[in-house]
Amino acid sequence: MAVTLADVAARAGVSSATVSRVLNGNYPVAGSTRERVQRAVAELDYVVNGQARALAAATSDLVGVLVNDVADPFFGLIASALQAEVGVGAAEPGGKLTVVCNTGGSPEAELTYLTLLERQRAAGVVLTGGAVDSSAHSEAVVARLARLSASGTRIVLCGRPPLTLPGDSGPLTTLAFDNHGGARRLTEHLLSLGHRRIGYVTGPAERSTTGHRLAGHRAALEAHGMGPGTEAGADADQLIVHGGYDRDAGFDATLELLRRDVGVTAIVAANDTVALGVCAALRDRGLSIPGDVSVAGFDDLPFSADASPALTTVRIPLQEAGARAGRLVMGRITPPPGGVATITTELMVRGSTAPPAAARA
Amino acid sequence: MAVTLADVAARAGVSSATVSRVLNGNYPVAGSTRERVQRAVAELDYVVNGQARALAAATSDLVGVLVNDVADPFFGLIASALQAEVGVGAAEPGGKLTVVCNTGGSPEAELTYLTLLERQRAAGVVLTGGAVDSSAHSEAVVARLARLSASGTRIVLCGRPPLTLPGDSGPLTTLAFDNHGGARRLTEHLLSLGHRRIGYVTGPAERSTTGHRLAGHRAALEAHGMGPGTEAGADADQLIVHGGYDRDAGFDATLELLRRDVGVTAIVAANDTVALGVCAALRDRGLSIPGDVSVAGFDDLPFSADASPALTTVRIPLQEAGARAGRLVMGRITPPPGGVATITTELMVRGSTAPPAAARA
DNA sequence: ATGCGGAAAGAAAGCGCTTGCTGTACGCCT
DNA sequence: AGGCGTACAGCAAGCGCTTTCTTTCCGCAT
Numbered sequence: 001m002a003v004t005l006a007d008v009a010a011r012a013g014v015s016s017a018t019v020s021r022v023l024n025g026n027y028p029v030a031g032s033t034r035e036r037v038q039r040a041v042a043e044l045d046y047v048v049n050g051q052a053r054a055l056a057a058a059t060s061d062l063v064g065v066l067v068n069d070v071a072d073p074f075f076g077l078i079a080s081a082l083q084a085e086v087g088v089g090a091a092e093p094g095g096k097l098t099v100v101c102n103t104g105g106s107p108e109a110e111l112t113y114l115t116l117l118e119r120q121r122a123a124g125v126v127l128t129g130g131a132v133d134s135s136a137h138s139e140a141v142v143a144r145l146a147r148l149s150a151s152g153t154r155i156v157l158c159g160r161p162p163l164t165l166p167g168d169s170g171p172l173t174t175l176a177f178d179n180h181g182g183a184r185r186l187t188e189h190l191l192s193l194g195h196r197r198i199g200y201v202t203g204p205a206e207r208s209t210t211g212h213r214l215a216g217h218r219a220a221l222e223a224h225g226m227g228p229g230t231e232a233g234a235d236a237d238q239l240i241v242h243g244g245y246d247r248d249a250g251f252d253a254t255l256e257l258l259r260r261d262v263g264v265t266a267i268v269a270a271n272d273t274v275a276l277g278v279c280a281a282l283r284d285r286g287l288s289i290p291g292d293v294s295v296a297g298f299d300d301l302p303f304s305a306d307a308s309p310a311l312t313t314v315r316i317p318l319q320e321a322g323a324r325a326g327r328l329v330m331g332r333i334t335p336p337p338g339g340v341a342t343i344t345t346e347l348m349v350r351g352s353t354a355p356p357a358a359a360r361a
Numbered sequence: 362m363a364v365t366l367a368d369v370a371a372r373a374g375v376s377s378a379t380v381s382r383v384l385n386g387n388y389p390v391a392g393s394t395r396e397r398v399q400r401a402v403a404e405l406d407y408v409v410n411g412q413a414r415a416l417a418a419a420t421s422d423l424v425g426v427l428v429n430d431v432a433d434p435f436f437g438l439i440a441s442a443l444q445a446e447v448g449v450g451a452a453e454p455g456g457k458l459t460v461v462c463n464t465g466g467s468p469e470a471e472l473t474y475l476t477l478l479e480r481q482r483a484a485g486v487v488l489t490g491g492a493v494d495s496s497a498h499s500e501a502v503v504a505r506l507a508r509l510s511a512s513g514t515r516i517v518l519c520g521r522p523p524l525t526l527p528g529d530s531g532p533l534t535t536l537a538f539d540n541h542g543g544a545r546r547l548t549e550h551l552l553s554l555g556h557r558r559i560g561y562v563t564g565p566a567e568r569s570t571t572g573h574r575l576a577g578h579r580a581a582l583e584a585h586g587m588g589p590g591t592e593a594g595a596d597a598d599q600l601i602v603h604g605g606y607d608r609d610a611g612f613d614a615t616l617e618l619l620r621r622d623v624g625v626t627a628i629v630a631a632n633d634t635v636a637l638g639v640c641a642a643l644r645d646r647g648l649s650i651p652g653d654v655s656v657a658g659f660d661d662l663p664f665s666a667d668a669s670p671a672l673t674t675v676r677i678p679l680q681e682a683g684a685r686a687g688r689l690v691m692g693r694i695t696p697p698p699g700g701v702a703t704i705t706t707e708l709m710v711r712g713s714t715a716p717p718a719a720a721r722a
Numbered sequence: 723a724t725g726c727g728g729a730a731a732g733a734a735a736g737c738g739c740t741t742g743c744t745g746t747a748c749g750c751c752t
Numbered sequence: 753a754g755g756c757g758t759a760c761a762g763c764a765a766g767c768g769c770t771t772t773c774t775t776t777c778c779g780c781a782t
Contacts, residue, residue, distance in 0.1 A: 052738035071441035080432035413768035
């Protein structure tokens with residue numbers, strides 16, 4: 001059916017071994033022969049069978065990237081930059097295809113996709129998104145990663161807590177986002193504006209990112225004498241609503257916060273998408289931003305800068321992270337010493353935060 | 362190195378053929394033998410080599426999806442729904458891995474990725490986004506698609522103009538978005554509000570979608586006696602600015618429109634992302650939305666409903682389209698008669714459009 | 723008893739490629 | 753002129769599976 005190496009060889013009057021060598025260019029072939037072969041390849045419009053090649057050469061043209069959901073801009077940006085880095089320019093050898101796997105945050109799906117990628121003998125796997133803090137599942141994931149790693153698959157963690165494989169050579173290559181520092185600076189910004197009653201809508205409880213951001217927020221409060229032991233921090237729990245990483249979670253959580261009537265003058269959202277819901281809920285209740293309540297997000301997704309008012313948030317250079325993860329998984333750059341590189345975050349102060357009404361009066 | 366079929370066979374005391382049959386369940390195997398094999402598989406934690414299987418069985422576990430850029434929510438939503446449909450639940454047989462290819466709208470990149478997918482003998486390919494109207498390139502693309510199709514790769518066009526392969530069995534399976542109708546209804550909405558000077562920011566000139574939307578817009582104008590031949594339509598060209606599908610294009614185009622000083626009371630953007638830029642530019646110039654100028658978009662991306670004011674736009678059910686494309690490319694549903702299914706669009710009237718100031722006065 | 727059909731398992735031939743090893747022919751040295 | 757090194761090119765053995773064809777073995781009817 002399809003044109004094979006043998007067809008090309010026959011046409012060029014050489015053996016298939018020679019054709020293979022011309023194609024891969026890793027063995028001396030006389031100029032005239034090479035030309036003849038190349039002409040035959042062109043005439044027959046030959047395209048190598050990647051599966052046969054992979055089988056014979058024990059290589060793979062696939063790189064997997066595990067994300068919660070590509071439709072979420074957070075992951076979309078990472079995946080896009082990764083694919084651009086890993087992908088090919090003009091069929092350049094070494095360029096890989098990017099397999100996107102939506103895990104929906106489910107550890108089972110994560111495991112399933114890891115198995116599938118192992119089955120395809122993927123050249124590399126990038127895991128993104130906060131890890132799930134469930135020891136049962138993370139054990140299984142670690143076991144799978146250990147096998148993958150042992151069989152030569154390069155593994156990169158992006159925005160996940162570092163991980164060390166059992167009986168292996170040091171920790172996995174990791175790109176860690178400075179969630180703690182970013183959240184801390186964000187809350188400090190609100191405190192410096194004069195806010196004292198700051199609501200906080202968390203992400204999903206089981207994700208590691210959620211904890212890190214919340215911890216940063218609390219660290220800022222404590223540094224200002226508003227820790228849990230202090231008088232000012234007495235009802236700190238009342239200011240926190242546990243949500244999720246989607247818009248509706250922000251909406252609902254905000255209504256809950258307002259219902260509690262704890263006098264918030266600012267709300268920090270788990271991320272920008274949540275902040276969208278927070279803003280929607282506030283408007284729904286007739287509250288102005290930042291007039292009545294200031295709002296801040298996290299991630300600095302593309303639409304945040306153009307929101308009205310523009311959203312104060314913490315920028316994570318997601319594209320840079322994706323590109324870097326791509327280079328790491330391709331082995332184009334060497335992992336940082338210790339395996340962990342921290343991606344710094346930057347506070348973006350914009351129109352959605354302002355001094356509380358009381359301070360302005 | 363890795364565990365192979367032979368290892369499992371040896372452990373179970375059977376031939377590798379039997380193991381293969383147990384794994385694929387397409388051949389009678391005695392219950393006791395089956396059990397023994399399954400135990401061996403579990404004990405050895407065997408994972409089949411997908412490449413070897415693909416080579417022997419002439420199948421593939423890969424489905425490719427060509428998008429402009431996954432980071433763009435428009436494509437992200439399609440890709441996400443597609444991958445969910447095509448992907449696996451618990452390694453269910455038949456589940457495929459989704460290869461995402463960012464073409465950046467470049468026909469060369471498109472061709473390169475098609476070759477790569479052919480090399481991997483992909484089971485299916487979904488092409489999204491408006492096609493590029495350049496005959497030279499589209500010819501090459503058509504040729505590649507014809508080969509892919511001939512070799513059994515299922516091809517689905519999603520949001521692209523229908524295409525018929527030379528000497529083939531009818532047109533390719535196509536999911537066409539009703540861009541024309543949507544744009545027309547959108548402009549009619551503005552006209553019915555009383556707008557007569559409606560600016561229009563187009564998408565990239567070479568994309569087919571751009572033309573379809575613009576045509577719909579013009580059709581609405583003509584139907585209201587504002588066609589190019591009429592007095593009202595005399596300077597129609599002045600109301601149109603050619604842009605692109607990104608936020609900055611909308612920003613720049615709007616400034617240009619204002620510079621022309623043609624008295625627009627409403628601006629229709631090529632899509633929601635562009636509308637974001639349009640709004641930003643208007644605010645930048647101190648104009649209120651919709652007080653001074655109404656703004657409308659296209660696509661109804663997730664953030665549009667929560668924008669402030671909420672964006673009037675035309676909804677394309679992108680997730681539904683992606684899911685349907687997934688089912689088609691998997692052969693789970695049969696193509697519509699004639700090959701072309703039209704995805705209907707729906708006008709979403711929201712806060713960013715209102716009667717012009719003059720009409721309200 | 724003999725023979726026969728069918729169910730289950732094995733042997734082995736590929737699938738299309740890569741690559742170590744084996745030839746072969748030429749140019750050069752002594 | 754003989755021998756040897758070098759530069760190419762071919763042979764053939766896999767890579768790990770699937771699948772066709774055979775074989776084996778049993779139970780049953782004759």
